[in-house]
Structures are given as structure tokens and as C-alpha cells.
Amino acid sequence: MKRTHLLALAVATTALALASCESTPKNSALLTQARDTVAQAGNDPNVTRYAPTELDRARKLLTNAEGAAKEKGASNVTASHYAYLATQMARIAEQRAHEQVAMARIKQGETERQQILLSAREGEAERAKADAAQARNEVQNAQAQIAQAQSEAQRLAAQLEDVQASQTSRGTVLTLGDVLFDTGRAELKPGATRPIEQIAAFLNEHPERHIQVEGFTDSQGPDDYNLELSQKRADAVAMAIIQRGVDAQRVRALGYGEGFPKASNTDAGSRQLNRRVEIVVSNGDQAIPGRTTAGSP
Amino acid sequence: MITVNGLRNFLWCVTAFGIVACASAPMPVEKLAVAKSAIDRAEQAQAAQFAQVELNTARNKYAAAQAAADKHDADIAARMADQAEVDAQLAESTARAKQQEQLVEQMDAGLRDLRNEAQRNSSGAGASAPQPQSQPQN
Secondary structure, rough: HHHHHHHHHHHHHHHHHHHHHHHOOOOOOOOOOOOHHHHHHHOOOOHHHHHHHHHHHHHHHHHHHHHHHHHHHHOOOHHHHHHHHHHHHHHHHHHHHHHHHHHHHHHHHHHHHHHHHHHHHHHHOOOOHHHHHHHHHHHHHHHHHHHHHHHHHHHHHHHHOOOOOEOOOOOOEEEEEEEEEOOOOOOOOOHHHHHHHHHHHHHHHOOOOOOEEEEEOOOOOHHHHHHHHHHHHHHHHHHHHHHOOHHHEEEEEEEOOOOOOOOOOOOOOHHHHHHHHEEEEEEOOOOOOOOOOOOOO | OHHHHHHHHHHHHHHHHHHHOOOOOOOOHHHHHHHHHHHHHHHOHHHHHHOOHHHHHHHHHOOOOOHHOOOOOOHHHHHHHHHHHHHHHHHHHHHHHHHHHHHHHHHHHHHHHHHHHHHHHHHHHHHHOHHHHHHHHH
């Protein structure tokens, strides 16, 4: 008896199941939407990267929906319910991914901001460095100019081997000793040729400079005679320089006679020092100041 | 033997059916609470401003779940509560995403300004820099 009942129950259940299966459509709008939305989220690399948990949940819900649809039909309440949940969960996954992408972008933006500020600071530092270098260069240039002026006498001395040179406030003074002339004469001796050629060559190399040739004697003999002799000797030296290609405008000759002695005139040695021709070479193109120190006859 | 096995199976079936039936019978209080707290979280995330449609959907579903619970329709109440929960979650995540995207826009604008300013500064200095820089080389 019981066996019969059981059999009947089984048959009835199977029939019911079959009947429900036959009448069910395989798709519904909700299920289709769920499949599409879940697939779309699954294809989004940002979703798989940033919201894998939500994507997994959406897929499970979709599986539930598919299962319910297979069993009871796509329009079944349970299938529709799970399809809806799957759709929403896939959308949640996408929104989570959007949020994370934006947050990553903000983090990156902060780095960019720091870089812009850093490079701006570096630019300022470089400009400051360039300014400092410029200031340094200006100082160096000034120092070089001073050094150049200071070495003027040495350079002249080096170029004018046979001439004694010294730097004064009036310019570089070259002293030619009493080897130029015989006693009482104003004609240059052959020995004067070499220093005069050197001076002329120097002036031809430095056309901005000009010279003042100054003649001096010792105190022996009348003052007028000495003055005239010193002027003639200065003129002779100036003329010799001009003849070697130096413009006459750049050469001035002055006789000072017994004035401005270098030594006492009391003995032969000091008198020899006083017999001389001095050539003052201008500093660059500056004018040569006149003699100011007293010492005239 | 068949009889004994069949009887046992039958009893199992009945028990299982009973459990299933009993399980759906009580109102889904917990699901309703979960849905409610999801809606609260969405509201805290400013969903009312940034995900109004999604938040309204969640609220409507929650109201439907409550109405079904009042009518002692446990199945509908449970489904509506579940749906209200995911709707609220979507509202929350949408609101959060939109706010972050808004921040990105603001940040991009800020970066643009900063870049322009940096460029102006460097080009402004660049125009005057070559003059002093060329002097020391003379």
C-alpha cells in the first residue's frame, strides 16, 4: 500500500516539474540585463583590479539567477530577483572601481603637484646660481682689470728689455739712462736705436696709448743751456719714435733741464742718474697728468 | 527493505519541507535591518545629493519591504529588503565615486593653474636671464 502511495507521489512531482519546465521561457529582460551588466563589468580591467569582490558577488548572483531560471523559468520571481541583485551588484562593482580610479588619480596628482613645485624651486635655485656666477664673474673681471693695470710696468719692462720701467700715478715711466747722448750733444748715439725701436713697436701695438718724452740734465752748466739741451734731447727721442711709424699726435716732448733731479748732483754717480730721458706711457687712452712735485731749479 | 528505506526517505522529505516552510514563515527582521543600515550609510555618503535616483529606489524598496512585512508576506518582504540593500549600496558607491571624480576635476584645474604659473615664472625669468648670462662670456 505504502509503495503505491510513494510511487504516485513521485510521479506527480516529476510531472509537475516537467510541466513547469516546458512552459518556462529561457530569457527575460531582467536576466538579459543581468548577463550584459555582469559581462560588461567583468570586461572592465578597472573593475577586475579594484572591485574583484563585488564582481565575484555579482557573478554568483547571476549564477543563482540562471539556476532559478533553468529550474523554474526566467520569469520566475526568484530568477528575476537574483537577476536584479546581480545587475545592481555589477553596477556597484563599477562604481567602486570608478571611486578607486579617481582616488589613484588624486594620489598621482599630488605627486605631480610636488614635482611642479620642486622643479619651480630648482629653477629658482638655478637662477640664483646664475646670478651668483654673474656677480663672481664681475668681481673677477674687476680683479683682472686691476691685475692688468698692475702688471703694466712688468709687461712693458718685459717687452722693453733695455728699458727700466716703473708704474706711477701718471702712467708707466720708462727711464733711458745717459747712454743715449754724448756729453753736451742732442744727437742720439747708435746705442739708443734698440730701446727706441722697442718703444715704437710697443706704441704701434697699442694705438690707444700716447707718450710724453721728458728730458733731464744734471746741475752742471748754466740753467738755460741745460733746459735747452734737455728739450733738444727730448725732441730727438720723440722724433726718432715718430720716424718709426708712431703718429706725432701721440708723442709730446718736454725739457725740464736740471729740474726734478733723481739724485743729489754732488758726485759723478748721482749726476749720471740725473742725466736721463723719461718716457711716460699713458694708462690706456687717459691723459698724462703734468708733474706736480716741486724740485725745479 | 524497500518499505523501510522509502519510509525513511519520506520522513526526510517531510522534515526538509517543514524546515523550508518554517524558515520562510517568520518576518525577515534581520534583512530589513540590514537594508535600513545600508540606506543610512548611503545617506551619510551624501547619496541624496550625488545618487538621488538610486537612493530613492532603495527607500521605495525598503518601504515596500516594510509594507509586506506588515501584511505578513515574508517572501516579498525578504526580496524587497534584499533589493533595497543592493540599491542602497549602489547609491552609496555611486555617491562616493562621483565625489571622488569631482575632487579629480578640482585637482586637475589646480594642476593646470600651477603649471601655468610655474611656466610664467620660468619664462619671465628666462627673458631677463640671458642678458646677464651673456655678459661674463665677453
